[in-house]
Amino acid sequence: xxxxxxxxxxxxxxxxxxxxxxxxxxxxxxxxxxxxxxNCGCFLCAIKQPDARLRRANLADFFRELPYxxxxxxxxxxxxxxxxxxxxxxxxxxxxxxxxxxxxxxxxLLLARSLADGTWRRRGDNVVVPYYAAHAIGSFTIRSAxxxxxxxxxxxxxxxxxLLGGAMTWVEQRAAARALGHLASYDATFPxxxxxxxxxxxxxxxxxxxCVADVYSSFVAVAPxxxxxxxxxxxxxxxxxxLAGEEEDRKAEEWASQLQCWSLYFLSCLASRDVSSHxxxxxxxxxxxxxxxxxxxxxxxxxxxxVGLLRILCRSPVGRGAIAACRDALSSLCDxxxxxxxxxxxxxxxxxxxxxxxxTWHAVADATAACLVDLVDLRHLGPRRRLxxxxxxxxxxxxxxxxxxxxxxxxxxxEAIRSLRETKVERKEREEAMSRDELMKREIIAKExxxxxxxxxxxxxxxxxIDLYTEALELCPLSRRRERLVLHSNLAQCxxxxxxxxxxxxxxxxxxxxxxxxxxxxxxxxxxxxAYDMKGMxxxxxxxxxxxxxxxxxxxxxxxxxxxxxxxxxxxxxxxCVARMISKQMSVTGLFAGVTMNGADRVGVDDCxxxxxxxxxxxxxxxxxxxxxxxxxxxxxxxxxxxxLVKICTSG
Numbered sequence: 001x002x003x004x005x006x007x008x009x010x011x012x013x014x015x016x017x018x019x020x021x022x023x024x025x026x027x028x029x030x031x032x033x034x035x036x037x038x039n040c041g042c043f044l045c046a047i048k049q050p051d052a053r054l055r056r057a058n059l060a061d062f063f064r065e066l067p068y069x070x071x072x073x074x075x076x077x078x079x080x081x082x083x084x085x086x087x088x089x090x091x092x093x094x095x096x097x098x099x100x101x102x103x104x105x106x107x108x109l110l111l112a113r114s115l116a117d118g119t120w121r122r123r124g125d126n127v128v129v130p131y132y133a134a135h136a137i138g139s140f141t142i143r144s145a146x147x148x149x150x151x152x153x154x155x156x157x158x159x160x161x162x163l164l165g166g167a168m169t170w171v172e173q174r175a176a177a178r179a180l181g182h183l184a185s186y187d188a189t190f191p192x193x194x195x196x197x198x199x200x201x202x203x204x205x206x207x208x209x210x211c212v213a214d215v216y217s218s219f220v221a222v223a224p225x226x227x228x229x230x231x232x233x234x235x236x237x238x239x240x241x242x243l244a245g246e247e248e249d250r251k252a253e254e255w256a257s258q259l260q261c262w263s264l265y266f267l268s269c270l271a272s273r274d275v276s277s278h279x280x281x282x283x284x285x286x287x288x289x290x291x292x293x294x295x296x297x298x299x300x301x302x303x304x305x306x307v308g309l310l311r312i313l314c315r316s317p318v319g320r321g322a323i324a325a326c327r328d329a330l331s332s333l334c335d336x337x338x339x340x341x342x343x344x345x346x347x348x349x350x351x352x353x354x355x356x357x358x359x360t361w362h363a364v365a366d367a368t369a370a371c372l373v374d375l376v377d378l379r380h381l382g383p384r385r386r387l388x389x390x391x392x393x394x395x396x397x398x399x400x401x402x403x404x405x406x407x408x409x410x411x412x413x414x415e416a417i418r419s420l421r422e423t424k425v426e427r428k429e430r431e432e433a434m435s436r437d438e439l440m441k442r443e444i445i446a447k448e449x450x451x452x453x454x455x456x457x458x459x460x461x462x463x464x465x466i467d468l469y470t471e472a473l474e475l476c477p478l479s480r481r482r483e484r485l486v487l488h489s490n491l492a493q494c495x496x497x498x499x500x501x502x503x504x505x506x507x508x509x510x511x512x513x514x515x516x517x518x519x520x521x522x523x524x525x526x527x528x529x530x531a532y533d534m535k536g537m538x539x540x541x542x543x544x545x546x547x548x549x550x551x552x553x554x555x556x557x558x559x560x561x562x563x564x565x566x567x568x569x570x571x572x573x574x575x576x577c578v579a580r581m582i583s584k585q586m587s588v589t590g591l592f593a594g595v596t597m598n599g600a601d602r603v604g605v606d607d608c609x610x611x612x613x614x615x616x617x618x619x620x621x622x623x624x625x626x627x628x629x630x631x632x633x634x635x636x637x638x639x640x641x642x643x644x645l646v647k648i649c650t651s652g
């Protein structure tokens with residue numbers, strides 16, 4: 001029996017080995033077919049040479065001759081060879097063999113030749129050479145400082161800066177921005193980049209500011225699609241059979257976003273290592289105003305984009321002064337700080353850095369205090385700890401009147417700081433001096449007022465409900481975070497019923513700040529999403545909708561497993577109104593929406609979340625999950641009834 005099992009296992013092992021060999025042979029045949037059809041057999045032969053000494057010699061000869069190739073009608077071989085080098089760089093960016101044999105030098109010389117000799121560049125397929133050459137440099141230098149030094153020594157900087165400045169088209173500009181960002185990120189190569197900062201910074205600022213409109217006007221807006229530059233369409237299709245119209249537009253949007261993000265990354269590398277560049281970056285007031293609105297979008301969500309650069313600028317007096325003087329930049333930072341964006345904490349960091357500077361405190365506090373007080377209950381946000389306490393401390397710095405230089409704040413900011421001082425200092429001290437019985441008594445009265453507020457809301461008396469919830473908040477101890485979360489969330493619903501979008505955003509944000517973890521209260525997310533929609537802030541509404549959808553579906557999936565165990569059916573479907581809101585907001589938050597849209601469409605009244613409904617529709621957000629303490633309090637959020645089921649999509 002053991003012999004038979006051994007034979008069986010051996011045969012299975014041999015079968016796997018044979019399958020792997022056949023797969024590798026097939027891949028090699030496909031590679032050979034590609035290179036042979038692309039007329040770059042010299043490179044293929046050289047790189048496939050099994051003898052290391054001969055391979056290195058052949059590759060060195062190949063890269064030595066490549067920048068000067070001129071094939072008299074067969075110029076496609078040069079383009080295909082450069083494309084093959086780029087693919088090799090993408091596949092193995094850390095492999096030192098090709099760079100050490102002259103690959104990076106050849107790419108740099110090809111860039112210079114493409115810029116100097118337009119006739120050669122326009123011949124045959126040579127039009128793609130600058131793109132692939134710049135991209136190959138960017139790939140080789142993505143993780144290797146040694147490769148970056150080779151690129152600088154080969155003179156790649158000036159051609160790349162020329163491409164970023166628009167010497168060719170936006171396609172080459174994108175590849176150049178990527179490569180320059182890598183070259184500026186290493187200690188060894190940064191001095192060479194910094195010497196050209198006077199030329200590079202204005203170019204990168206202009207590229208980040210205008211690239212979206214440029215891509216739209218020069219490519220997306222060109223109709224019919226066949227009139228678009230053929231080589232650009234082929235590059236976006238990665239050499240395939242082409243993309244359909246909508247797919248091509250989406251690809252162009254993704255590339256435009258990458259161009260903007262990589263330009264901002266290049267500027268961030270310069271600004272983080274050379275404070276003198278801050279003055280050059282801040283010279284363009286329009287760029288500074290738009291900077292915090294530049295984001296990677298859903299396609300490039302891992303890039304901090306504009307807010308990442310703003311945070312670096314906030315670390316120098318020059319940068320802080322310029323940003324504090326720009327009310328639009330401060331307003332955008334406040335919007336980001338009160339959103340579900342992954343980079344929310346960076347916006348808060350920027351505002352704290354500005355408030356910690358006595359020279360900028362007054363201007364920043366005057367513009368942002370009314371928004372920042374909504375965040376003082378934050379505990380943890382991303383990598384930050386006790387963020388709410390830091391915000392409160394920063395806003396209350398001018399208690400003695402010395403930080404702001406004796407200047408008066410505006411009425412709104414003054415009232416916000418007065419309310420903050422009363423809550424965080426005076427009330428906190430009073431409650432700490434109270435006995436436990438007195439605190440419990442206040443909590444019981446607060447719960448009764450909340451119940452009365454629920455009844456008032458259900459009977460249509462929204463004003464009375466607001467008064468009762470406000471009184472409950474004044475009585476509810478500060479330590480009862482979950483109870484206060486529910487009260488603020490209910491207040492946000494009342495503000496929505498009154499169409500008071502600004503107050504709804506404020507109360508929903510306060511509720512989300514009290515949640516554990518932060519922003520993890522589904523109803524408050526949905527209510528703030530509606531409020532942002534009323535204000536025409538599509539991006540913030542979309543982010544809250546997506547966060548709500550994620551929480552909703554996760555909850556439904558858990559319930560589905562429970563229902564499956566009971567033999568019932570429970571499909572985790574997203575409510576129609578939420579899906580509709582997401583679709584509507586995505587249509588107006590695309591990268592090109594600002595170029596094409598005359599005005600933001602708002603989601604209709606059918607998307608407004610009602611107070612409650614007692615006849616459940618199977619989408620009750622609160623179930624009897626005793627093991628989830630955060631969910632226990634959500635049942636108290638409803639405005640009446642035992643079940644308290646929210647029907648998301650019924651207009652109220």
